[in-house]
């Protein structure tokens with residue numbers, strides 16, 4: 228089956244600073260790949276390249292078997308690190324606005340909004356202003372919005388930042404279910420190892436712009452001789468997760 232995402236030999240510089248180099252990564256449908264890396268590892272740079280916010284300098288990115296171009300981004304959903312909802316609009320108005328930008332209208336848009344609000348357990352909040360929601364609910368609205376146009380690939384840049392523990396855990400469960408139950412491919416940047424599902428997820432460990440390790444959790448742990456993920460992360464990066 229054609230991979231959802233294929234990255235080869237990807238490099239990026241900001242002036243003299245090499246932020247990414249020689250990055251190879253493949254993502255299949257239904258795969259949840261946790262992109263792990265300490266601050267400055269290059270995660271946001273990678274997302275910038277995947278979403279074309281940054282121009283490709285070196286290497287290649289293929290989406291759904293084709294070289295990355297703007298029209299292919301119509302099949303990608305993105306949840307950025309910084310919240311981007313309009314706080315003065317209701318949940319539903321935010322979704323309608325974004326859906327219209329994606330070319331969805333009328334009944335079709337209404338059905339998509341209903342489905343995503345239901346999936347993220349937000350149906351009762353639809354008429355509330357976003358300003359009145361807590362951080363966890365706001366994050367869920369952003370995820371619902373990113374899924375409105377039914378993307379095949381979801382990019383998440385540290386989606387749980389600033390949330391309390393129970394809210395984080397709920398959100399983490401929602402996200403894993405998207406890959407497991409809906410076949411969505413997820414590339415999920417974080418520096419928190421407790422977001423990893425050690426049975427189902429694959430790991431990609433980025434450090435100082437290079438991919439140090441990539442694959443399912445158990446063989447990576449076995450190969451490094453580390454007993455747990457915290458030890459494994461520390462072993463590779465010298466940083467505590």
Ligand SMILES: Nc1ncnc2c1ncn2[C@@H]1O[C@H](COP(=O)(O)OP(=O)(O)OP(=O)(O)O)[C@@H](O)[C@H]1O
Nearest residue numbers: 241244245246264265266267268269270271272273
């Ligand atoms: N606009 C920029 N100009 C110069 N250097 C930059 C720029 N953006 C990022 N960098 C540098 O590139 C490297 C990778 O940064 P990047 O933001 O991609 O890492 P990150 O893994 O997303 O970090 P964080 O977890 O802190 O968001 C860092 O050394 C950073 O200082």
